[in-house]
Amino acid sequence: MLGVSSVFIVIQNIYYVVLALSFWFSGACSVIFIENKVIEINLGDNMVNDSYFGYSLLLQKGSHPIVIVGSPKQDSKNGGALYSCEISKYHNGNCSKYYMETSNIGDFNGNFLGSALDGDANTGESFIACAPKKVFIVGTFENKNYYLKGFCFLHKNSSRLDADIEFYPLDQDRVVAVGNAQGQYYYDNAFGQAGLDIEYIPGTGRVLMGAPGIKNWNGAMVSQSLSSFGDFKIIPHRLFPSAKANFDYLGYAVTIAKMGNTRYEVAGAPRAENLLGVVKMFNGFQLFQQFNGDETGGYFGSSLLCSDVTNDGIDDLFVGVPMGAGSTFDEGYVYFYKNALLTKVKLFGSRKPGARFGTSISALGDIDLDNYNDIAISAPFEDDGTGAVYIYMGEKQGIKTTYSQRLSPLNFYGNYHSVKGFGLGLSKGNDIDGNGHNDIAVGAYISGQVFVLNSKSVITFAMSLRPNVSSITDKSMSVRYCISYQQRSKTNNLKSVIFQLALQLDYRAVGVRDYKENITVFLENEMCKSLDVFIQPNVVDILPFRITLSSDVLGDIMATGENHIEKEIPYSHGCGVDDICQTKLAMDLIAKTPNIVLGLNREIVVEVTAKNTGEPGYQCNLVMSIPENLKLTRRDCKSENYTFSCPFSRNLAIEDTQAKLVFDVSSVKPTVDEIEVDFDLKCLGENLTPTKQTLSIGVIVQNSPYIEGKPDPENIYYDDESVEDAHEFSHIFTVGNSGPSPVKLRVYLLLPMAQFEGKDVFEFIEAQVDRHGSRVQCYPSNETRIYEKKYDVQSVLTEPLNNTIVVDCFEEGSKCLEILCQGEYLEKSSEVAKYTVKIKTKTSLLAAHFMNELQKKSLVAYVASAFLFNSTSRIEGHSATLIFSSHRKSVPIWVWIIAAVLGVSLLAALIFLLNKCHFFERSYRDKLNGERLMDHQTAEMESTEHDTEDLQNDEMN
Secondary structure, eight states: OOOHHHHHHHHHHHHHHHHHHHHHTTTOOOOSBOSSSOEEEOOGGGOOTTOOTTSEEEEEBSSSOEEEEEETTSOTTTTBEEEEEESTTOOTTOOEEOOOOOOSOEEOTTOOBTSEEEEOSBTTSOEEEEETTOEEEEEOSSSEEEEOOOEEEEESOTTSSSOEEEEOSSOHHHHHOEEEETTEEEESSTTOOTTSSEEEETTTTEEEEEETTHHHHTBEEEEEESSOTTOEEEESOOSSOOGGGTTOOBTSEEEEEEETTEEEEEEEETTHHHHTOEEEEEETTEEEEEEEOOSTTSOTTSEEEEEOSSSSSBOEEEEEETTOOTTSSSOOEEEEEGGGOSOEEEEOSSOOTTOOTTSOEEEEEOTTOSSSOEEEEEETTHHHHTBEEEEEOEETTEEOSSOSEEEOGGGSSSOOTTOOSEEEEEOOOBOSSSSSSOBEEEEETTTTEEEEEOBOEEEEEEEEEEESOSSBOSSEEEEEEEEEEEESOSSOOOOEEEEEEEEEEOTTBSSOOEEEEEEEEETTOOEEEEEEEEBOSSOSOOSOEEEEEEEEEOSSEEEESOOEEEEEEOBOOOOTTTTOOEEOEEEEEEESOSEEETTTOOEEEEEEEEEEOSSOEEEEEEEEEOOTTOEEOOSSOEEETTEEEEEEEEEEOSSOEEEEEEEEOTTOOTTOOEEEEEEEEEOSSEESSOOOEEEEEEEEOOOOEEEEEEEESSEEEEOGGGTTOEEEEEEEEEEEEOOSSOEEEEEEEEEEEOEETTEESEEEEEEEEEOTTOOOEEEEOOOOOOOOOOSOGGGGOSSOGGGEEEEOSSSTTOEEEEEEEEEEEEOSTTOEEEEEEEEEEEHHHHHHHTTTGGGTOSEEEEEEEEEEEOSSOEEEEEEEEEEEEOOOOOOOHHHHHHHHHHHHHHHHHHHHHHHHTTTTOHHHHHHHHHHHHHHHHHHHHHHHHHHHHHHHHHHHO
């Protein structure tokens, strides 16, 4: 049964949990962009299906801010269009089309004009738009040549609709020429597709363009002057294409990196290095740095951004991998390279299937004015194609790896559930509403919409909470709480801000404990209020009296600062004039089990005994530092970074006080030899005697692994007429563990090898491991061993040993291939790992190598072995494949001699016997002939008499 003091502790803990939840769910966490007041822009009745309106975007600020929108499939005749949409005066479909026409003879359809767009930040200034799929026709009517060169428009005044100048990033001669390098034809710049991606370089009069089709789609960048169109340079400069780089698509994405006063051209080649992808950084024509992708087909380098998010004067590099699989498919991710060095950090969105996070990356500038630039990353196919944009904030160390805000049309105020492709078009940040914080435009190209999102004004605020007492000795006290703020933007004038304050008192306060109010605070003026607090008398619980103050800002404002303050006011404990209890603590630790056996012991029980011989010890807690693989089963403990604080005694006196702690050891790894737990006893006040101790418990590994070998097939047969045949066979080793402790899967496979005239008689093909999803790597071991023979060869044979040629790794002078398979642990007795090794032999080599032995024996036993080591011994298993030969053995010469002697002897004996029987005498032969003649005459007479009787019988009839 719980005592009164215990009940008070439970009540207080529940109370503070409720307070914490009410605070966190009050909306204290702010975001930078306003989602409930978005501006939607579309072409209304003027839009055609699949126009890709919103594919590219450029925000320009001014007295009448505009968003320039690329719609590369809007006009079927001219192959794309560009629109100027005035944001402050926008009405449904009220966008003006720029008049852009080309004088060059060519194919207008499918130019993809507006797929790439960049320019100045102010209205009335320049912008560049490109059509990378522009096809030019060269030649006569009968012999036309089509070249996919690409072209661009320079529009020098965005406020006018007709002030454009067309130019061609690659001059015509070089584009249309088909070069000849060492007798091989190749396309030079004819299919350059210049302008697939562009980066406008303010203040330089130049633009960097991607041209991924140059030189057989090796790809390149084009640094183009905007004042003299004949002034351009192709980076890198190649005389001839590289066959290795064909279809690398260098220039698929381009950007500029600034490092001090030096600019570097950066291009992505997402198909390079066998589809792993490459990003190359050039200083002029020289390759300065290269970044390599690590996932096939991830499209590493298909999107790029250089932005100084650490405010150190050196740009940082972001590389998109939108088709990175993740745990499903096409989830996407982005690599962050601080200062464009090779050390990288991975950024993820929501890791949703098919999202393609990293398709577009955009620089937002310093939107929250904390001196660190911020970025936006899109996932235009997230949520079944709706799309989302993620905001990441910069900091001194780099980029915060957790996004600060996720923009989705599904969260906008209104009905935007039909939006598709949100985020493929992504503008740079620009302050179009004049509040000092950059805004953003996002295009949903599939549904043909553009959304303009304004940023909130950002303020920095500070709160204070000051009670008028340092300890509680009376039934009342006074609390003063204050708040003030400063604005970050110099262009914004927020004269006042409304804060919602919540003051929450300890459960031992009398009367109302929760106070909420909205107060108006004026710029750079501290607003303060006071509250008289009355305390319940005769309270058993002497835990400090707790007061919390939390705040939230109202309106479209992002407030940064500490929005939760907590004060604890101790009760007076009667421990001297200084009110500090000086304790003298002593503690003993006893472990019921000094050592544990992994898999056998599931828990450790530790008894803690303590006493206090000094001043009163209030609110004593047992503080423990526990290793990661050990778990404390008590639930009333607080934890932080594997440090646990557990209630031990509310008032520790001179009498012994005991507590029993139970630790779960089921997660302890076999690699741990010893478990160490640090214990310390802490009470309110000051302890004069140290109590910190370390408890050490040994970890013992006891396992019983086994290995069973089996050949497949068991027998192989060949004869003299099939000696050229190749036979494959396998050996399957099953590794198990009878426990109790896990066993490390460090398995060695031994394969005997032999050569005949420099050729392998037995050829290793592969080793495969079946481990139920766990990764196991097998590779030839570099270790050289002499193996002691421990097994009985006859135990793996089904034929007599005296008729068998044994080939294994344990005979003197044998040559073996040792394969090491590294895996994880077998944790349970029901788990097994199967190792299959395949070998091939040519019977011609086999018969030749064992020719002499096969004169005496009729088969070869190929014995493969597997072994592993545990703490006590070597565990091994063996498997034998029997190879039978029907080779016809030659007859020894002594057999022929003996056979001849025997034949002659038998013939002589036969002649001797015939001679004894007078077979060779003539009188005896004449007598035999006479007897044969008499027999013949008698037979004729009988035949004559028989014929006479037949004739008489016929006459009588």
